[in-house]
Amino acid sequence: MRGPVRLRRTLPRVPDRLAGLGGVLIALVVLAAVFAPLLAPYPADELKPAEALLPPDGAHWFGTDQVGRDILTRVLYGGRTSLAVAAAVLAASAAVGVTLGVVAGYAGGWLRDVILRVTDVFLAFPALLLSLALAVVLQPSVSTAVVAIAVTWWPWYTRLAASVAASVATRPYVDAARCLGVPAPMIVLRHVLPNSLTPVLVQISLDAGGVILTAAALSYLGLGAQEPTAEWGLMVQQGQSLFTTNWWVVTFPGLAILVTAFAFNMLGEGLRNALDPRRAVR
Amino acid sequence: MTAMPLLRAERVTLGYGGRAVVHEVSLDVTEGGVGLIGESGSGKTTLARAFLGLLTPMSGNIWYGNQTLKKADLRAFRRDVQPVFQAESLDPRMRVGASVAEALPRAERHRVPELLGQVGLDPELAGRRPHQLSGGQRQRVVIARALAVSPRLLILDEPTSALDVTVQARVLDLLAGLGTERLLITHNLAVVRRLCRTSHVMFAGRLVESGPTADLLARPAHPYTRALRDAVPRLGGAPPRARGRAEAAPAGSGCPFRPRCPLAVAACESAPEPRELDGRRVACHRAEDVLAAAVGEVS
Amino acid sequence: MIEVRDLRVRYGGRLAAHVPELDVAAGECVAIVGESGSGKSTTLLSLLGLLPDADVSGNVRVCGVDVLSASPRELRAVRGARAALVIQSPQAALSPATRLGVLMRRALRLHGRDAGERVMAEAVESVLLDPAILRRRPHEVSGGQAQRFAIALAIALGAEVILADEPTSALDVTVQAEVVGVLRRLREERGLALLLVSHDLALVSTIADRVLVMRDGEVVESGPAGRVLAEPSHPYTRELLEALP
Numbered sequence: 056m057r058g059p060v061r062l063r064r065t066l067p068r069v070p071d072r073l074a075g076l077g078g079v080l081i082a083l084v085v086l087a088a089v090f091a092p093l094l095a096p097y098p099a100d101e102l103k104p105a106e107a108l109l110p111p112d113g114a115h116w117f118g119t120d121q122v123g124r125d126i127l128t129r130v131l132y133g134g135r136t137s138l139a140v141a142a143a144v145l146a147a148s149a150a151v152g153v154t155l156g157v158v159a160g161y162a163g164g165w166l167r168d169v170i171l172r173v174t175d176v177f178l179a180f181p182a183l184l185l186s187l188a189l190a191v192v193l194q195p196s197v198s199t200a201v202v203a204i205a206v207t208w209w210p211w212y213t214r215l216a217a218s219v220a221a222s223v224a225t226r227p228y229v230d231a232a233r234c235l236g237v238p239a240p241m242i243v244l245r246h247v248l249p250n251s252l253t254p255v256l257v258q259i260s261l262d263a264g265g266v267i268l269t270a271a272a273l274s275y276l277g278l279g280a281q282e283p284t285a286e287w288g289l290m291v292q293q294g295q296s297l298f299t300t301n302w303w304v305v306t307f308p309g310l311a312i313l314v315t316a317f318a319f320n321m322l323g324e325g326l327r328n329a330l331d332p333r334r335a336v337r
Numbered sequence: 338m339t340a341m342p343l344l345r346a347e348r349v350t351l352g353y354g355g356r357a358v359v360h361e362v363s364l365d366v367t368e369g370g371v372g373l374i375g376e377s378g379s380g381k382t383t384l385a386r387a388f389l390g391l392l393t394p395m396s397g398n399i400w401y402g403n404q405t406l407k408k409a410d411l412r413a414f415r416r417d418v419q420p421v422f423q424a425e426s427l428d429p430r431m432r433v434g435a436s437v438a439e440a441l442p443r444a445e446r447h448r449v450p451e452l453l454g455q456v457g458l459d460p461e462l463a464g465r466r467p468h469q470l471s472g473g474q475r476q477r478v479v480i481a482r483a484l485a486v487s488p489r490l491l492i493l494d495e496p497t498s499a500l501d502v503t504v505q506a507r508v509l510d511l512l513a514g515l516g517t518e519r520l521l522i523t524h525n526l527a528v529v530r531r532l533c534r535t536s537h538v539m540f541a542g543r544l545v546e547s548g549p550t551a552d553l554l555a556r557p558a559h560p561y562t563r564a565l566r567d568a569v570p571r572l573g574g575a576p577p578r579a580r581g582r583a584e585a586a587p588a589g590s591g592c593p594f595r596p597r598c599p600l601a602v603a604a605c606e607s608a609p610e611p612r613e614l615d616g617r618r619v620a621c622h623r624a625e626d627v628l629a630a631a632v633g634e635v636s
Numbered sequence: 637m638i639e640v641r642d643l644r645v646r647y648g649g650r651l652a653a654h655v656p657e658l659d660v661a662a663g664e665c666v667a668i669v670g671e672s673g674s675g676k677s678t679t680l681l682s683l684l685g686l687l688p689d690a691d692v693s694g695n696v697r698v699c700g701v702d703v704l705s706a707s708p709r710e711l712r713a714v715r716g717a718r719a720a721l722v723i724q725s726p727q728a729a730l731s732p733a734t735r736l737g738v739l740m741r742r743a744l745r746l747h748g749r750d751a752g753e754r755v756m757a758e759a760v761e762s763v764l765l766d767p768a769i770l771r772r773r774p775h776e777v778s779g780g781q782a783q784r785f786a787i788a789l790a791i792a793l794g795a796e797v798i799l800a801d802e803p804t805s806a807l808d809v810t811v812q813a814e815v816v817g818v819l820r821r822l823r824e825e826r827g828l829a830l831l832l833v834s835h836d837l838a839l840v841s842t843i844a845d846r847v848l849v850m851r852d853g854e855v856v857e858s859g860p861a862g863r864v865l866a867e868p869s870h871p872y873t874r875e876l877l878e879a880l881p
């Protein structure tokens with residue numbers, strides 16, 4: 056066994072560098088969002104109709120929109136909304152999904168079947184369609200978008216956590232705990248859950264970009280964030296009709312979405328490679 | 338031998354998903370150490386899991402004292418019977434002190450250093466995680482955790498096979514010095530010779546021979562026991578012998594060893610019933626011939 | 637076949653293995669024994685130039701080729717054909733979806749050798765396997781069969797020396813006996829040279845002509861197997877022997 060392992064380590068580790076780049080980009084986006092009030096050159100919702108649709112220049116680096124708001128300011132504040140949505144969706148779906156998944160994976164039998172059938176029902180609907188339906192029924196807002204996306208997102212974590220937990224449940228240390236008479240809930244909490252989390256964390260970072268894109272799509276369709284909230288998807292939607300004449304209105308929020316989603320993906324891929332040596336070989 | 342064995346398997350058939358891998362095995366865990374010998378796929382680990390109450394028999398019973406495991410007081414059973422798996426049976430994310438403490442009631446957690454000391458470990462190591470310990474140290478932690486509940490019987494599954502020989506020797510010393518009963522599952526005949534008064538040999542999910550360990554290895558009555566013994570290399574000895582072809586699959590009916598057996602005859606088409614012979618219990622139509630050949634070898 | 641003088645393998649300044657002298661002639665079996673971390677596998681892999689991360693110095697000739705100064709092409713020619721590496725679990729290194737016969741044919745063609753049915757069948761029979769095994773896939777054969785197939789592949793490729801790293805440690809004893817038997821036969825019938833790395837002193841004592849005992853990267857004792865194991869001069873060798881159960 057030792058031989059091949061050593062040979063493996065000699066393969067170039069390019070993914071690590073990409074993951075590092077992803078991490079740095081995410082850190083920058085997060086810092087920009089957190090310190091938006093300090094960084095933004097103008098107040099958040101300052102309307103200056105007289106300065107509408109100015110192209111990028113020294114005073115407005117990213118230009119201004121239809122009602123004269125500074126787009127750089129709006130992109131910075133929009134990051135707050137988008138990241139908060141991503142964090143809320145992922146926290147809620149991971150909490151619900153992993154709890155159910157770990158229970159299903161450890162318990163097995165009918166409990167597992169019931170839980171996984173429920174996830175099947177949710178997964179049977181196309182995610183965006185289900186989010187859309189929910190967003191239509193509820194009042195369109197940022198929190199509606201969070202609920203709508205989370206509802207379609209958690210079953211993936213359940214399935215992932217269930218399969219990981221089922222394999223962790225066969226490890227000798229779980230058997231040893233059972234032989235000591237440790238109650239099942241304690242075994243799940245102490246042994247199965249902590250040892251099932253790594254792949255979930257990887258999946259979360261891979262998913263963050265997707266959640267931001269979905270939230271942007273909902274806003275774009277008018278079912279998520281509403282005026283005057285600064286949100287990237289909403290900004291793209293409002294700017295798209297102007298693309299041919301005033302390209303900057305749509306381009307900068309669009310780039311923000313692209314860069315953030317891409318950075319999360321790079322980080323996730325890198326984490327996956329770093330945490331799973333077998334995948335690093337492929 | 339009049340005392341009731343702590344654990345006993347009675348015509349136990351075990352399997353996963355409806356497929357049996359252990360067939361109608363009866364075995365008493367008697368005093369003086371019991372060895373369960375077999376190669377990979379023989380079903381020995383499956384049988385150990387049943388003895389630990391981790392696997393319910395498809396048919397037959399595991400007896401704990403005078404009760405079947407299904408009806409027995411599990412709390413008492415868990416205190417009496419503890420496993421020692423391979424060194425990798427520690428939670429990789431837990432400090433080893435916490436792993437040992439898990440076995441103890443809250444009021445007795447202070448005994449962790451004492452337990453680590455009992456297995457020859459520096460109590461300072463309690464704060465380490467498994468990957469920061471050597472294989473031998475990890476195995477000692479596993480033993481300390483099992484000893485925490487003061488069990489009467491340890492079920493040891495290949496407790497030393499992942500260790501270097503010098504480390505293995507010290508862990509065996511430790512195990513030999515413990516005051517508990519042992520059921521030892523292994524493929525290593527030397528370890529059984531050291532720790533077990535009685536031994537059982539498994540092949541293809543069946544017990545093929547049982548008897549006093551020294552006698553069993555000196556004069557095997559089953560051709561498989563003999564093949565196993567002769568395959569073990571001995572220091573400065575002749576090269577290990579392989580009798581028969583190992584790739585032959587065990588037959589569905591008749592004697593499972595028949596396709597590999599150099600002595601197979603027509604009678605082996607019918608499954609041999611275990612029978613008493615010369616202090617053994619052996620399942621082989623030609624056991625007398627095997628024993629006679631063994632006597633010839635000795636002289 | 638193998639000639640080693642003053643081999644030193646370093647990982648970032650740390651000496652992982654130091655072998656002053658090691659020779660394996662045709663038809664001879666030399667064993668390196670030691671526990672985990674002794675440097676025995678490191679030594680073996682360095683002889684085939686398989687440690688690109690390590691800093692290897694000294695004088696190493698395998699089948700007449702100076703391994704440390706050879707071009708990658710020369711090295712590949714030696715490694716794939718005249719000197720073969722046999723590892724602990726060959727099944728993991730064989731592509732799972734490909735039949736063994738196809739694997740063998742590709743390897744033979746790659747090295748410009750005759751890949752006829754008869755050549756392949758003979759190679760497989762030389763390790764006491766049924767040629768029918770060539771139609772099976774790696775996961776459909778047992779560990780012992782896979783290991784013997786790996787040896788057959790080496791023979792078919794014209795191996796003059798086999799470097800084996802714990803070739804039987806993952807196998808049951810009865811299966812180990814067969815693999816060892818095959819190696820002995822190839823040695824006697826074809827003059828195959830064998831460098832064996834193992835932790836099992838008893839096994840080594842039944843097959844090796846000479847033994848090197850390694851500990852913490854250094855050779856503590858070496859000599860004819862009979863003498864080293866019967867009258868060990870180094871305390872560590874004695875400790876190893878006494879530890880044998």
